[in-house]
Amino acid sequence: MWKPSWVGVALLALVAWSPAPGATQEVGPDSGSLVIVGGALRDPAIVRAFIDRAGGPDAPIVVIPTAGGGSDAAYGPFCTCLRQLRENGARNLTVLHTYDPTEADTEAFIEPLLEARGVWFPGGRQWRLADSYLGTRTESALRAVLDRGGVIGGSSAGASIQGSYLARGDTRTNVVMMGDHEVGFGYLRNTAIDQHLLARNRQFDMLEIIEAHPELLGIGIDEDTAIVVDGDRFQVMGGGYVAIYDSGAQAESGRPFYLLRAGDRFDLAERVPSRPGTTFNPMVGVGRSGGGTPR
Numbered sequence: 001m002w003k004p005s006w007v008g009v010a011l012l013a014l015v016a017w018s019p020a021p022g023a024t025q026e027v028g029p030d031s032g033s034l035v036i037v038g039g040a041l042r043d044p045a046i047v048r049a050f051i052d053r054a055g056g057p058d059a060p061i062v063v064i065p066t067a068g069g070g071s072d073a074a075y076g077p078f079c080t081c082l083r084q085l086r087e088n089g090a091r092n093l094t095v096l097h098t099y100d101p102t103e104a105d106t107e108a109f110i111e112p113l114l115e116a117r118g119v120w121f122p123g124g125r126q127w128r129l130a131d132s133y134l135g136t137r138t139e140s141a142l143r144a145v146l147d148r149g150g151v152i153g154g155s156s157a158g159a160s161i162q163g164s165y166l167a168r169g170d171t172r173t174n175v176v177m178m179g180d181h182e183v184g185f186g187y188l189r190n191t192a193i194d195q196h197l198l199a200r201n202r203q204f205d206m207l208e209i210i211e212a213h214p215e216l217l218g219i220g221i222d223e224d225t226a227i228v229v230d231g232d233r234f235q236v237m238g239g240g241y242v243a244i245y246d247s248g249a250q251a252e253s254g255r256p257f258y259l260l261r262a263g264d265r266f267d268l269a270e271r272v273p274s275r276p277g278t279t280f281n282p283m284v285g286v287g288r289s290g291g292g293t294p295r
Contacts, residue, residue, distance in 0.1 A: 025231045025232045025269070026189070026232055026268070026269040027188055027189050027190060027191065027217070027232050027268035027269055028187075028188060028189075028229050028230070028231045028232045028233070028234075028268055029146045029187055029229070029231070030146075030147070030231070031146060031147055031148070031149050032145065032146030032147065032148070032149050032150050032151060032152070033053045033146075033150075033151045033152075033228065033229060033230050034146075034151070034152055034153065034162060034187055034188070034227075034228070034229035034234075035049060035050040035053065035151060035152075035153035035154075035226055035227075035228050035229075036153070036154065036159045036162055036188075036193065036219075036221065036226060036227050036228075036229065037153070037154065037155035037156070037158070037159055037195075037221065037224075037225070037226040037238075038155070038156070038159060038195040038196060038197055038220075038221030038222045038223050038224070038225045038226070038240065038242075039123055039155055039156035039159070039195045039196045039199075039221075039223050039224075040155075040156075040196070040199065040223035040224055041084070041155045041223075041224055041226075042224050043224050043226075043237070043238050043239065044087075044088050045237065045238075046224075046226045046237050046238055047084055047085065047087075047088040048088050048089070049226075049228060049237065050085075050118065050120065050151060050153040051085065051088060051089060051090050051118070053118070053150075053151035053228075054090075054117040054118030054150060054151050055117045055118070057089040057090055057091050057092075058091055058092050059090075059092060059117040059118060060092045060094070060112075060115050060116050060117055060118075061085065061090055061092060061093050061094070061116065061117065061118040061119070061120060062093075062094050062095075062096050062112050062113055062116045062118070062119045062120070063079070063081050063082055063085065063093060063094070063095050063096070063119075063120045063121075063122065064095075064096050064097060064119060064120070064121050064122075064129070064133075065079060065081040065095065065097055065121075065122050065124070066097050066098070066099065066124070066128050066129055066132050066133075067121060067122065067123060067124030067125055067126060067128050067129050067156075067157035067158060067161070068081070068122060068123065068124035068128075069124050069125060069128060072097065072098075072099075075095055075097040076095065077095060079095045081095065081122045082095065085120065094112045094116075096109070096112050096113065096138075098132060099128070099131070099132050100132070101131065101132055101133065101134075101135070101136050104132055104133050104136040104137065104138040105136040105137045105138070106137065107137065109137070109138065110137050110138050110141040113138070113141035113142065113144070113145060114141065114144075116145050116150060117145070117150045117151070118145070118150055118151045118152070118153070119142060119145055119150070119151075119152045119153070120152075120153050120154060120158070121152075121153070121154030121155070121157065121158025121161060122154070122155060122156075122157075122158055123154075123155050123156030123157045123158060124156070124157045125157055125171075125174065126157040126158075126160040126161045126166055126168065126169055126181075126184070127166070127169045127170070127171055127179075127180075127181040128157075129157065129158075129161045129185075130161065130166060130169065130181050130183060130184065131181075133185075134183065134185075139185065142185065146187065152187060155195075156195045156196065157195075159193050159195045159221060160184065160192075160193045160194065160195060161184050161185050162184060162185055162186075162187045162188055162193060163184045163185075163186070163187075163188055163191040163192050163193035163219070164183070164184055164186035164188065164189050164190055164191055164192075164216075165182060165183075165184060165191065165192040165209060165213065165216055166181050166182050166183055166184040166192075167192045167193060167194045167206070167209060168194065169181030169182055169183075169184075177194075177205055177206070177208045177209055178208060178209060178212065187229075188219075188229065188268065190215060190216055190217060191216060191217045191218070191219055191268075192206065192209045192210075192213075192216050192217075192218050192219070193218075193219045193220075193221065194206050194218070194219070194220040194221070195220075195221050195223075196222070196223055197220040197221055197222040197223075197240070197241070197242075197243055198222045198223075198240060198241060199222060199223040199240075202220065203220060203243055203257065204256065205220075206218040206220050206243070206245045206257070207245065207256055207257075209245075210245045210247055210250075214247035215247075217244070217245070217246060217268065217271060218243075218244070218245025218246075218257070219242065219243070219244065219245070220242065220243035220245070220257070221240075221242050221243075222238075222240025222241050222242070223240055224238050224239055224240055225237070225238035225239060225240035225241065225242060225262075226238050227242055227266075229268075232267060232268045232269040232270075233265060233266065233267055233268065234265065234266050234268065235263070235264070235265050235266075236260050236261060236262050236263065236264045236265075236266075237262060238262060239262065241259040241260065241261055242259065242260040242261075242264075242266075243257045243258070243259055243260075244257060244258055244259075244260065244266065244271075244273065244282075245257045246271050248271065249271070249283070252283075253283040255283060258273075258282035258283060259282065260273055260282070263275065263276065264280070
């Protein structure tokens, strides 16, 4: 629900942005973290934030490149999908891949996930992840990584799959917002996540989903930009913008979405943004000591 009163919202910046022990979250994971990137990831700070949340360079990290649609041979132990993590210091990396949900439902397949502290989903088409892993032991093992305090991250398709509603999940084309696959992994409940936002002029595309499902929170993430989620709160990293689509906010303001930038924070349960050091109303600009609206 949109909160029209912005008095004192900057005080949120003084609150620890991680869930209290034993807290039950409404939107985000009860434990663990998410790093959700809008594609075309280049910023090493985002990569290192993921590695740090996994436990550092020696933490066991599993990379699942299935969304890319490549051959099984391409996704072996020398997969190029490991390069960016290796370049930023990660040393304990395992590739896990199948297109066969029967294989994904075996104890042997999920073994690398049993000790993983981090999981990374590179880009491609998000429906391939749904086809391969939804309803299998792999899906349960992925959730267990979060339950024991680990991190799940992903870029592009690896971002959208983390929502509960699978935006651009159509097998025919990536321009259909509501396609033949509509269920994601749901690490962020009651959300739909889009990517490559401004770089591909997609900022109005999410409105189709929100109009059909006004209860959902839409999140659009630009390239080389991430939201880092702890519990029901996230912070923006990177050089682009994050668009928030909230039917309640739209009804009050008449604007279809608003933008957050690096350093901005957002309460997913209350649907309230904040910008440290300001009284920030994204519909009208920034209050004290904060400059103007995001450009």
